[in-house]
Amino acid sequence: MRNTGLGGWPARRAMMTPERTAFVFEDRSVTYAEAHDRTARLAAQLRASGVGAGDRVAYLGRNHPAFVETMFAAHLLGAIFVPLNFRLAAPEVAYMLDHSGAETLIYAPECAGVVHALPDGPRRRVALGEGQYESWLAQGDPTPIDTPVDLADPALILYTSGTTGRPKGATLTHGNLVWNCFNLLLGVDVTSDETTLISAPLFHVAALNQTLLPTFLKGGRSVIMPSWEVDACYDLIDKYGVTWMFGVTTMFAAFARSPRWAGADLSSLRHLMAGGASVPAALIRTYQERGLVFCQGYGLTETAPGATFLEADQSVRKVGSAGVPVFFSNVRVVRPDGTDAAAGEPGEVLIQGPNVTPGYWRDPEATRAAFSDGWFHSGDLAVLDEDGHLYVVDRVKDMFISGGENVYPAEVEAAIFEHPAVAEVAVLGAPDAKWGEVGRAFLVLRPGAHVTAGALRDFLRPRLAAYKIPAHVEVVDDLPKTGSGKIHKPRLRGLPLPADALRPGPGGGHGSGG
The missing domain is CATH 3.30.300.30 (ANL, C-terminal domain)
Structure with missing residues (x-):
């Protein structure tokens, strides 16, 4: 297989574990064999509509298997996937579509109003509702496609709000995503029988790269929630025996505030992973008292995202820490003059490794500003303790x-x-x-x-x-x-x-x- 990027993953998984469940969405299960077939058909339809290597394919909508299918189909063709935040207003979406140069947009029914309000944009627009997506996909040729794709080729453009008022498109290569998966799998004992709850938005780097992709790589099962809802989360944990879930602080706080918290059977949960912002120590202890342990980490969109990780066995001793550098990355905390800060001394976090973005899409100035001597400047302030554990204390930028x-x-x-x-x-x-x-x-x-x-x-x-x-x-x-x-x-x-x-x-x- 000449495609060494993510586009080849469905075919490889289908060969290894064809009957195993890849996705569950609203009580419908999709096997790895079916995921491969659907991805191949969608890729054929995209190719027939003119999509080729290097082209951009955008997706706008809540969590749905079509998000993953569109991503893998784009990668089968060597195209670049552009996931968009479904919460954005039409002018914001229009800017990202124009800036990325996306020629194809697949969108969910709830985003139809935004799409119809776009002044112009992608010439190919496919709605998920009213059977348009399914009928379009079904007409695709299932013959396998094997476009040469290298790990250094761009895979994703993820838009992150810019400090100058315009979003920047962080470019992540296939290699960035693969190395991030390696780092994650070395920090979390993900198994082939994992049942992962995808509850955070997939357009966010953490939900996609820290949970869904590693689960897919291992041949586990991803239970996809359209959007976060506390009761639905409890229901899905109970119904499917969820073993792993990722969330931000607000999600875990709401989960613990639920009247179902005290009596729910949460014994299936092996891993709880938090990111997006520091988790208060009091909330961590609330979960620890329930017999549940957080795996915390620190990272950014530009680092795909894992930069540091706190393994479960350190979560009590190092409460509040974001952990140590992930296995295949390096992290420094530096003073304004670029020298390394002493233990306990605040400084800016710098990151280096194969998971770090090569730069921002069509923004060489921002790319130059973000790097020095091969190190990415996070703009975040942190301290390292005597053991090398990172504690994020503030942000250099106003974000x-x-x-x-x-x-x-x-x-x-x-x-x-x-x-x-x-x-x-x-x-x-x-x-x-x-x-x-x-x-x-x-x-x-x-x-x-x-x-x-x-x-x-x-x-x-x-x-x-x-x-x-x-x-x-x-x-x-x-x-x-x-x-x-x-x-x-x-x-x-x-x-x-x-x-x-x-x-x-x-x-x-x-x-x-x-």
């Missing part, structure tokens, strides 16, 4: 994480500044019991202008995903500035939330539409 979603204030500020009443704006993250952090916006209005928090959120809804819309909006007379005239955000962070900002209206944070 905050709300419910597992990265939010970059510059992008939100750019959207708010479009409002005619706004003269100046600063956005930062504020602590939130449910989402971890939510947006807090400080506005300086133009003379004589007026805007309410509700009206501003209404203005932002068609421009931003709901989770990016600030939960707290405060009008101030002026914003603190540095000597160079820049807004001094550290002073804003020290301000307590006013009483009226503690009760965000509908649509704030992760409100309706999120």
Whole structure:
């Protein structure tokens, strides 16, 4: 087989374990043989529509087996898969489609409104609903396709919000994904009889690369949830005997708050893996008291994503740590001058290894800025203890994480500044019991202008995903500035939330539409 990338995985798995279940979705099971057949047919249809090596194929929708089929089919042809966040507004999706140059878009029914609102974009659009996808796939030729693909070839373009207000497309090669799987499998004892719950969005690097792909590689079974829902999670664990699940802090906190927590049979769970943000020590202990142990890690989209990992047997002794460097990667914590920080001294996290992105799609300037001497600059602050365990303490950049979603204030500020009443704006993250952090916006209005928090959120809804819309909006007379005239955000962070900002209206944070 000339395809050494992910496109060859369905055929290889079908040869080894054809009758074993690959995916479960809404009570329907798909074997590895069926997954291979469906992927081959879809690849034939994509090829017939003009998709070839190096072309971009986008997917917009909630978790669904079609996500995986589209990805593997694109990789069979040597094409590049572009998974998109289904929570985004039409202008945001339009930018990513245009920037990536995607000619084909497969989308779910719930995203039809966004797709129909796109000004232009991919000439081939295939809807998952009303049988269009299934009939299109069924017409495909099942004859195996073997396009030469090298591990150095691009596999994914994953968009991560940019600090300048425009998303950047992190390019991950087939090799990046394979080496990340190796690192994961060395840190977690994944078995061929694994039943993995895919509950986080697959367009996120962790759900895809830290759970689904390693499970597929081992020949396990992935139970795919369309979206996260606490009761459905309990039901699926009980029904299928889930052994492994990944989640962000907000998901695990909600799971533990459920009235079903105390009485549910969770004995099948072997691995609980957390990422996206630091897990509070109190939450870790809540799970430990239930006999459940977290495997934590640290990483970024650009590192595919695993950079460090805390194995289960260290989870009690090193509570709150993100672990040590994964097996095939190197991690440093450095001072501003580039020298290594001492144990306990905060510094920026640098990462090097075969799992690290070669750069950003069509953005050589951002690529150059992200690397020095072969090391990727994370923009995150951390400390190493005497044993080499990493503790993430802050972020160099202003990005905050709300419910597992990265939010970059510059992008939100750019959207708010479009409002005619706004003269100046600063956005930062504020602590939130449910989402971890939510947006807090400080506005300086133009003379004589007026805007309410509700009206501003209404203005932002068609421009931003709901989770990016600030939960707290405060009008101030002026914003603190540095000597160079820049807004001094550290002073804003020290301000307590006013009483009226503690009760965000509908649509704030992760409100309706999120």
